[in-house]
Amino acid sequence: MRETSIRHSVRMHLAHEPHHDGSPLYLSDDAPALDTVVTVRCRVWAGDPIEAVWVRTTYDAEPVFHPCRIEQTDGPGDEHTVWWTGELPVHNPVTHYRFLLASPDGTQRWLTAAGVAEHDLPDAMDFRVVTHAPAPAWSREAVVYQIFPDRFARSAAADERPTPAWAVPAAWDDEVVFEGSDPRTPLQFFGGDLDGVVEHLDHLAEVGATVLYTTPVFPGESNHRYNASTFDGVDPLLGGDDAYARLAGAVHARGWRLLGDLTTNHTGDTHEWFRTAREGGPTRTWYHLREDGGYETWMGHHTLPKLNLSDPGLRAAMVEGPDSVVARWLHPPFEVDGWRIDVANMTGRLGALDVNHDTARAVRATATAERADAWVIGEHNHDASGDIDGDGWHGTMNYSGFSWPVWSWLRDAASPARAFGRPLPVAVRPGGPVVRSLREWSARFGFRATAQSWNILGSHDSARIRTLTGSAILHRVAAGLQFTLPGVPMLFAGDEIGLEGVLGEDSRRPMPWGRPERWDRTTLAVYADLARVRREHPALVWGGLRWLVADDDAIAFVREHPEGSVLVLARRAAGGAVTLPAGALDGDSATGLLGTEGAPPDLGPGAEFVLPAGGPGVQLWAIGGGGRLGA
DSSP states (O other): OOOSOOOTTSOOOGGGSOBOOSSTTTBSOSSOOTTEEEEEEEEEETTSOOOEEEEEEEETTEEEEEEOEEEEEESSGGGOEEEEEEEEEEOSSEEEEEEEEEOTTSOEEEEETTEEESSOOOGGGOEEEEOSOOOOHHHHTOOEEEEOHHHHOOOGGGGGSOOOTTOEEOOTTSOOOOOTTOTTTTTEEOOOOHHHHHTTHHHHHHHTOOEEEESOOSOBSSSSOOSBSOSSSOOGGGTHHHHHHHHHHHHHHTTOEEEEEEOSSBOOTTOHHHHHHHTTOTTGGGBOBOTTSOBOEETTEEEEEBBOTTOHHHHHHHTSSTTSHHHHTTSTTTOOOEEEETTTTTTTEETTEEOHHHHHHHHHHHHHHHOTTOEEEEOOSSOOTTTSSSSSOSEEBOIIIIIHHHHHHHOOTTOOOOOTTOSSOOOOOOHHHHHHHHHHHHHHHOHHHHHHSEEESOOTTSOOHHHHHOOHHHHHHHHHHHHHSSSEEEEETTGGGTOOOSSHHHHOOOOOTTOGGGOOHHHHHHHHHHHHHHHHOTHHHHOOOEEEEEOSSEEEEEEOOTTOEEEEEEESSOBOOEEEOTTSSSOSEEEEEESOTTOOOOOOTTOOEEEOSBOSEEEEEEEESSSOTTO
């Protein structure tokens, strides 16, 4: 596709759209100090007749325009790239901005984080630069591996522990009871423990994991342990404090990190705090007790009484200061490296009461006071955009902005898998709407918060990606997107070998260590390769994101970085060759990284790049040579 002129009423190739994002090629500092100035750059195709560019920001909510200038041009002839540069004052802790593009024919367009628009649109889609400290570098570079302790592995010591009175015992190969109306669902007890996890850390290394995240380890009368009876110790059924210390030591000895799971929204109804509250003791204001003897709960579950985070005593015990629950577990001998906060979206919110942001700030401030590089992720299963651009949660479990769009592109229409909380499965959609969804969610979160959030294909609360796609190949396409789009890949133990599950409870099937014939080792190898490529190419961690193709069955994008870029092509079905226009990529060679047997030849100056026919599958190329962006 070659274009030498353009009418703005006709949609241009995605590769030719004006572009900016929050990566190093386009923003000089993604965590500047307040009242400083950052440089912003806008990439424009020479065939797009733009004669003037302004960066528009808001100064204490008042719009202000700053002119941009042409900094450099890259490439030959009509296919070269023009770089416009401007200065952006960072006057507010979260500074919004967008670009105004003017053409000789009088056309005016806005370039926002969601793309280009020819109409005025709300500031919600603006780019943003945030002065609050970013997530620690190790977290951006991480591959997170989630373990549900009851179902991952049993050590020999587990056989010596009696089954608790509340539990329904199960053998490791038994089927999981997952119907919501079955009272056995939260009580079925397989008896996995923490020493069992230690014994299988080599498997995590094979997958490429660098962070181990376990669901709660506190005692609770359920297999999920989100109904904690105390925060002062590890469940003896898991091996107790000593076993957790052994796990932490083994994880840290490998240079990895350990994340805990903390429910700040509620406790269990057997928790010592709640029992004291019901007796009229000093913790009675720590919960929302009613005059009729009832109490507020999480979503009507009587075993999960809701905490009152407006109460100073509870805040001191739970989230504030060195003696709080948040802080204590970051100390030796466990030295947890941060927290995933359960139902963070509901924490501190009840009707007219909303101290959610205060709670998020307290958790992060307490954690980083104990460990400067602590990482705090908030669970949020819908729109987290109002909760993650400040100094609270570093990011979120990105269901809305990653999981559901990817699911809708790759779902087998006959699959029984569904997104939790919906009365219907996600709709099956073509690539265009899926890319639009990904772009708009990234715009709402902001580039940095998106990159600090978790790309998840499933978790202990959702269906498995293998069941959703109904296909090993499409599962691997999903994994390719998980590791290459901005965000931190988080996989639920068993994803890498093709475990299935139609919903969250069913997805908590025990790891089949004794059934190696059930393992999909091809998929395991793909996960390992994706982790290796991500580790070796900074563009996949720190780079920008520029969309190139959004066809029904194929999407392509490039992750750009000063040290080199990576081109990604994902197909959900077989298709013909796709031609990228000359000038779409800033480089003159392409080196295959994954799935690229018979990769395209080196690019010449001004040459088109032909993505080969094939599919379904995912392919990655390193783009090298040529005029490196920003050089």
